[in-house]
Amino acid sequence: MRLGEFSWEHPVFLAPMAGVTDLPFRLLCKEQGCDGMCTEMVSAKALYYRSKNTRTLLQTEPSERPMAVQLFGSDPELMAEMAASLEEQFDFIDVNMGCPVPKVVNNGEGSALMKDPPLVSRIVEAMARRLKKPLTVKIRAGFDGGSRNAAEIARRIEAAGGAAVAVHGRTREQYYSGRADWEVIRQVKEAVSIPVIGNGDIFSGEDAARMIRETGCDGVMAARGAKGNPWLFREIQAALAGEPIPPRPSVGEIRDTVLRHSRLLIQYKGEYTAMREMRKHLAWYTAGFPHSSALRGRANQVETMADLLALLEEFF
Ligand SMILES: Cc1cc2nc3c(=O)[nH]c(=O)nc-3n(C[C@H](O)[C@H](O)[C@H](O)COP(=O)(O)O)c2cc1C
Known part of the structure; x- marks a missing residue:
């Protein structure tokens, strides 16, 4: 078209x-x-x-x-x-x-x-x-x-x-x-x-x-x-394209994307807004992961990039 x-x-x-x-x-x-x-x-x-x-x-x-x-x-x-x-x-x-x-x-x-x-x-x-x-x-x-x-x-x-x-x-x-x-x-x-x-x-x-x-x-x-x-x-x-469907992203790829997404959000909206907006994205990225509801609970308290890095360290 x-x-x-x-x-x-x-x-x-x-x-x-x-x-x-x-x-x-x-x-x-x-x-x-x-x-x-x-x-x-x-x-x-x-x-x-x-x-x-x-x-x-x-x-x-x-x-x-x-x-x-x-x-x-x-x-x-x-x-x-x-x-x-x-x-x-x-x-x-x-x-x-x-x-x-x-x-x-x-x-x-x-x-x-x-x-x-x-x-x-x-x-x-x-x-x-x-x-x-x-x-x-x-x-x-x-x-x-x-x-x-x-x-x-x-x-x-x-x-x-x-x-x-x-x-x-x-x-x-x-x-x-x-x-x-x-x-x-x-x-x-x-x-x-x-x-x-x-x-x-x-x-x-x-x-x-x-x-x-x-x-x-x-x-x-x-x-x-x-x-x-x-x-x-x-x-x-x-x-x-009739090609084989690529495998689902690995846990490492998801983690790297969460990090990039967070950094881009900080770049465009500043850390305060970025971290609040990242909470919902984090829940979507990790839906279906083991312990994902515990992670969501913790994600809702993330205030800074340092908090987010600590959370990722623990869960990934
Ligand atoms: C959270 C959310 C926000 C949406 N905002 C818009 C919007 O701003 N403009 C629009 O045309 N459609 C909006 N939609 C509708 C989607 O573009 C889409 O038409 C709808 O979700 C159906 O597609 P899906 O089954 O792939 O989700 C929104 C949908 C959701 C879930």
């Missing part, structure tokens, strides 16, 4: 996850073969008011490219204006039409947009008109079981100038529960001729290969499967 100046056979993307896919984590995924990444979701309104937190969300490095920024909002003109202000810094602009969180949905943003197809058209039109770079949109299967309108929404996105659509095969009502419905990804693929990126429940290389086989999607996007597991990308790339 093609997107602007980039082309791939079947690209493997890291899905945006607020609170997870920040710059340090993305750098680790990139090293493991991820083809394209996205910032965590950024509010168009917050961007307009230049909030400090938003500036942190927008941090990128050239080595991450191709790189997208994801905006959420519902005002077509503001979305277009903010997208245009970021166009130089990013390769693609993505719009969030999938976020299920009440604070966002109650504002008519995120997945709430799927309840208002004409507004979807107006947002995409206004943005595509202002942008030279490709505009992509991330949607869900629908808002709830009674309105699984992903194919209709995707058709509108295409007609309004969207360059690709990513589909998470769950409704807003489902949040992240149950199994993602890949049939809806297949329906979207049949409905439009722009590239379709499938998302939902890719936890292994084989899952990604099966999603492409079963839905015909052009690319795949993984989210939760990558938490504490940037190696997912090398496994997916091997599966898609």
Whole structure:
């Protein structure tokens, strides 16, 4: 598939996850073969008011490219204006039409947009008109079981100038529960001729290969499967190339990655924030290890890099 100046056979993307896919984590995924990444979701309104937190969300490095920024909002003109202000810094602009969180949905943003197809058209039109770079949109299967309108929404996105659509095969009502419905990804693929990126429940290389086989999607996007597991990308790339799947990371490799992740976090966010954020990553990296619940308990008390090194010494 093609997107602007980039082309791939079947690209493997890291899905945006607020609170997870920040710059340090993305750098680790990139090293493991991820083809394209996205910032965590950024509010168009917050961007307009230049909030400090938003500036942190927008941090990128050239080595991450191709790189997208994801905006959420519902005002077509503001979305277009903010997208245009970021166009130089990013390769693609993505719009969030999938976020299920009440604070966002109650504002008519995120997945709430799927309840208002004409507004979807107006947002995409206004943005595509202002942008030279490709505009992509991330949607869900629908808002709830009674309105699984992903194919209709995707058709509108295409007609309004969207360059690709990513589909998470769950409704807003489902949040992240149950199994993602890949049939809806297949329906979207049949409905439009722009590239379709499938998302939902890719936890292994084989899952990604099966999603492409079963839905015909052009690319795949993984989210939760990558938490504490940037190696997912090398496994997916091997599966898609028909090569043997690399072995799971050794304990030493996990330990080295935890250290690199911590140092990158310190570099970009300072030790205080880095150590607090590292606690959850450490729990994901070590899930399933013997004594992992004891380690999690201790990880929650880590305040400094020295604490973390002592903990790693003891557990690895
Ligand atoms: C903690 C968390 C944060 C998320 N944040 C975002 C976000 O900022 N933007 C977005 O479009 N989707 C967000 N998502 C949804 C994921 O991108 C993805 O669509 C969903 O998790 C399904 O993929 P998976 O089954 O591979 O996890 C988030 C999901 C999780 C679990």
